[in-house]
Amino acid sequence: MGKKLLLNNDHIPGINTYEVYRKNGGYASVEKAIKTMTPEAIVEEVKKSGLRGRGGAGFPTGMKWSFLAKPEGVARYIVCNADESEPGTFKDRYLMERIPHLLIEGMITSSFALGANTSYIYIRGEYFYVARILEQAIDEAYANGWLGKNILGSDYSLDLYVQVGAGAYICGEETALLESLEGKRGNPRIKPPFPAIAGLYGCPTVVNNVETIAAVVPIINNGGDEYAKVGIGKSTGTKLISASGHINKPGVYEIEMGITVEDFIYSDEWCGGIKNGKKLKAVVAGGSSVPILPADLILKTANGEPRLMSYESLADGGFATGTMLGSGGFIVMDETTSIVKNLWNFTRFYHHESCGQCSPCREGTGWMEKVLHKIIDGHGSLSDVDLLWDIQSKIEGKTICPLGDAAAWPVASAIRHFRAEFEDHVRNSKKVIDPKRLVSNAVY
Amino acid sequence: MNNGKEIKFSDESLALVQRMMKRYPEGKQKSALIPILHIAQAEFDGWLSSETMDYVASVIGILPVEVYEVASFYSMFNMKPVGKCVIEVCRTSSCWLLGAEDVISHLEKKLNIKTGQTTSDGMFTLKSVECLGSCGTAPMMQVGADYYENLSLDKVDSLVERFRADGKRKTYTDKAEARN
Ligand SMILES: Cc1cc2nc3c(=O)[nH]c(=O)nc-3n(C[C@H](O)[C@H](O)[C@H](O)COP(=O)(O)O)c2cc1C
Ligand code: FES
Numbered sequence: 001m002g003k004k005l006l007l008n009n010d011h012i013p014g015i016n017t018y019e020v021y022r023k024n025g026g027y028a029s030v031e032k033a034i035k036t037m038t039p040e041a042i043v044e045e046v047k048k049s050g051l052r053g054r055g056g057a058g059f060p061t062g063m064k065w066s067f068l069a070k071p072e073g074v075a076r077y078i079v080c081n082a083d084e085s086e087p088g089t090f091k092d093r094y095l096m097e098r099i100p101h102l103l104i105e106g107m108i109t110s111s112f113a114l115g116a117n118t119s120y121i122y123i124r125g126e127y128f129y130v131a132r133i134l135e136q137a138i139d140e141a142y143a144n145g146w147l148g149k150n151i152l153g154s155d156y157s158l159d160l161y162v163q164v165g166a167g168a169y170i171c172g173e174e175t176a177l178l179e180s181l182e183g184k185r186g187n188p189r190i191k192p193p194f195p196a197i198a199g200l201y202g203c204p205t206v207v208n209n210v211e212t213i214a215a216v217v218p219i220i221n222n223g224g225d226e227y228a229k230v231g232i233g234k235s236t237g238t239k240l241i242s243a244s245g246h247i248n249k250p251g252v253y254e255i256e257m258g259i260t261v262e263d264f265i266y267s268d269e270w271c272g273g274i275k276n277g278k279k280l281k282a283v284v285a286g287g288s289s290v291p292i293l294p295a296d297l298i299l300k301t302a303n304g305e306p307r308l309m310s311y312e313s314l315a316d317g318g319f320a321t322g323t324m325l326g327s328g329g330f331i332v333m334d335e336t337t338s339i340v341k342n343l344w345n346f347t348r349f350y351h352h353e354s355c356g357q358c359s360p361c362r363e364g365t366g367w368m369e370k371v372l373h374k375i376i377d378g379h380g381s382l383s384d385v386d387l388l389w390d391i392q393s394k395i396e397g398k399t400i401c402p403l404g405d406a407a408a409w410p411v412a413s414a415i416r417h418f419r420a421e422f423e424d425h426v427r428n429s430k431k432v433i434d435p436k437r438l439v440s441n442a443v444y
Numbered sequence: 445m446n447n448g449k450e451i452k453f454s455d456e457s458l459a460l461v462q463r464m465m466k467r468y469p470e471g472k473q474k475s476a477l478i479p480i481l482h483i484a485q486a487e488f489d490g491w492l493s494s495e496t497m498d499y500v501a502s503v504i505g506i507l508p509v510e511v512y513e514v515a516s517f518y519s520m521f522n523m524k525p526v527g528k529c530v531i532e533v534c535r536t537s538s539c540w541l542l543g544a545e546d547v548i549s550h551l552e553k554k555l556n557i558k559t560g561q562t563t564s565d566g567m568f569t570l571k572s573v574e575c576l577g578s579c580g581t582a583p584m585m586q587v588g589a590d591y592y593e594n595l596s597l598d599k600v601d602s603l604v605e606r607f608r609a610d611g612k613r614k615t616y617t618d619k620a621e622a623r624n
Contacts, residue, residue: 075469087537087575118469125482125520126576129589129620161467166478166518169574183477183510185517201472244538244579251580288537288575329579331538345540349574355517 002269003230005218005238006211007254010098016133018140021101027146029109029220034152037220042113046216048224050236055081055172055209056287056327058311061216067196068114069204077205078116079181080107080213082123082130083165083172086287087349088329091240092210094252096123096130100137104160106213108146109220111158114206118159121210122177125166134162169353173401174207175199176355187355188401211240232258235310239328241270246334248272261285261307261314262299265332278334282418285314286326288346289406291413292339293323319413339418340425343410344372350407361404364395368411375422378429385422389415449488451499457483461503474506477514481521486615490530491522519573520616527562527569528613531604532586535572538579543595547583548572550597554604567608588614590621 014020021027033042047062068076080103084092096103103121111119123131138160141147149157163181165171171180175189178200199205215237219227228236235257244250247265249272255264264270265280274280283298284290301307302321307314314325333342351365371388374380392408399405415422453461461480468475480500481492488496497511504511515521522530531551535544548570552558555568562569578584581593585600592603607614 084577085575088579089575090577090579093577124577125478125518125616126586128482128616129591132620159467163467163475164479164482166482167520167573168518180478181475182472183474183506183514185514201469242580244582245541250538250582331541331579333541337541342537342541345536349536352574 003238003256004254005227005230006095006102006214006240007099007252015099016097016101016137018101018137018144021099022144025221026101027105027108029217030105030112030146031152033109033112033220034154034156039113039115042109042220045219045224046113049215049219049227050224050231050234051212051215051219051227052235052311053209054211054215054239054328056086056289058325061208061212064196064208065114065206067194068206069197070115071204075118075201075203076114076116077200077203078107078111078114078119079177079200079205079207080119080121080210081172081174081177081207082121082127082210083169083177084127084210084327085124085169085172085353086289086327086329087346088242088244088284088287088331089327090242090244091252091328093127093130094242095210095214095240096127097133100133101141102214102217103134103210104137104141104146106216107160108141108151108158110206110208110213110216111160112151112156113216117157118161120181120200121160121162122171122181123162123164124171125164128164131162131164138162168355169349170355170401170403173403176401177207178205185355187357188403190400230256232308232310233312235312235325239309239325241309241328241330243271243330243332245330245332246275246278246337247332248275255309257308257310259309261309264309264330265299271330271332274332274334276334278336280332281335281337282333282339284323284329284331284333284410286324287329288331288349289409290324290326291319291322291409292417293321293413294417297321297417298323319409320416323413338425339414339421340372341376343414344369344376346410347372347407350403354403354407358399358404360395360398361407364391364404365407367391368407375425376429376432378431380426380429382423382426384426385415385419388422451488451493451495453483453487453503457487458503465504473504474510477504477506477511478518480504481511481515482617485521486617490526490528490613490615491524525562527567528611529567529587529607530569530571530614532571532573532576534574534576534578534582534584534586536575539575539582539584542582544572544583546597547585547595547600550600551604554601567611568604589616589618590614 051061052058171186176186180186195205280295301316347369392411395404396408464476465473501508584593
């Protein structure tokens, strides 16, 4: 194993600069695409590759591209989602910081394929310094003729801009992102119409994650079929995993899909085992929104098969015993972790980040945070666990965008797999009356 | 007015703002609002007073309310005055698992303020914020453009001393320090 398609050059000194990137084969996909391929042929290669969106939902990228409406005389847009705010996820930052030209190259090839002449990279505001790195790379690309008018002497022209956000998890949701890019509050739009029909400025738009766009580069260079040979089943290619929490070697790892979760956690090639020789308690495998699994279920499926790092294997068993690959934000918790307190931390996040449009999410996230706080401070009762279950069930599926689901799933899964720990907490916690803590947590 | 100063972009900022507005199709210049608010916040004392927001509205040619509703939505915009150094400690998930609460309470003690408050000398504001995409180097905090990662309490102390000695306002639009 150990096949790399995106980060294979990330150890080369100066790979962030144009010269070094180009010397190591950079921008070959743009040359190949513009000089030898039609836009339709590029979309076809992406379809063949089996690439699935790396932003969290895993939707097939080629299919998404083929849905893009192409009315005569109307601009089309491709917007790169570099909002990366899902707790536990930091792979896009790593990629953009280390190899900014890989994203720029992917944006040019993708924009050519979709017939976009203006494209945007929307990056979370906190990544301001990364935005500068991207802008510098874009300047270099313009200076060397990869952007601007008549690229490589063709009649294809493209302008590429970086847009910074200003702190809002919801702006990672694609329609909220488009609102934000239009200079508005990040309130998700009701779908349909989907962005492929009416997106940025009401024009047909594709929104793709940073890693998705970067993967277009090896797909065009080597062909979709070659890409599809990497990985396992419908989980083709490689995936960037952001590994964090109680592990010896946190960091961003590019893995070939199909390695076992056990290897990923314990092998020195990746996480290097649990810190301080402790035992594994639980894992959140795909960013804070996906269901948490206890050690036994993350290492093996309910049928006793080894669990693999792939879309299908992580989802095996549905939500009853499985989870999701999500954004690949892999958060590891050792035996000392309180699942109840961790859940409170997550619910505070969703409460803080709810945009407030839909009442089930706006009100429900606040109530879940409050009920958990009450349990943690020793004032809970057993019925509060049922109350939490009830609240989450009334958010899921009842909101304009999936932030509601993302807030509900961690609660449902924590109760499903760790109910006894909640009940212990209710029975055994000392009553805390600590207004100081309440204040310091409540004041932003 | 901010401390009696006139609210008007420097020539350099104005040129940048005008370049930014050209990134969008004709009639869609409002798209530049968030980037322009960042520039305004950096230039006008680290926060967005109503005068600053009215001024931004006039530069873009939109209604003041269109600026207020956006500024108040995003957590990086300060709607009231803040210290020269806004220390933003990540409190979520992996940072929390690896000691963010200790970092926050250490800073509260050291600066003698609670989270959300500003020191009486106007030097520091302490905030706790949600995941900053640096979970593999937890715990971490952001000050201006810079990420400070793998924090220990000693490291926090020496950073605070450095910011104090430096005494300058830190903003998101600063050039970041060289990274490892
Ligand atoms: C609340 C919420 C937050 C999201 N945050 C991100 C994000 O930070 N980055 C991202 O690429 N996708 C994010 N998504 C998914 C996007 O809506 C969208 O599906 C994705 O950008 C599509 O790109 P892909 O097909 O390449 O994955 C988020 C979705 C939701 C509901
Ligand atoms: S949890 Fe702190 S940076 Fe992600």
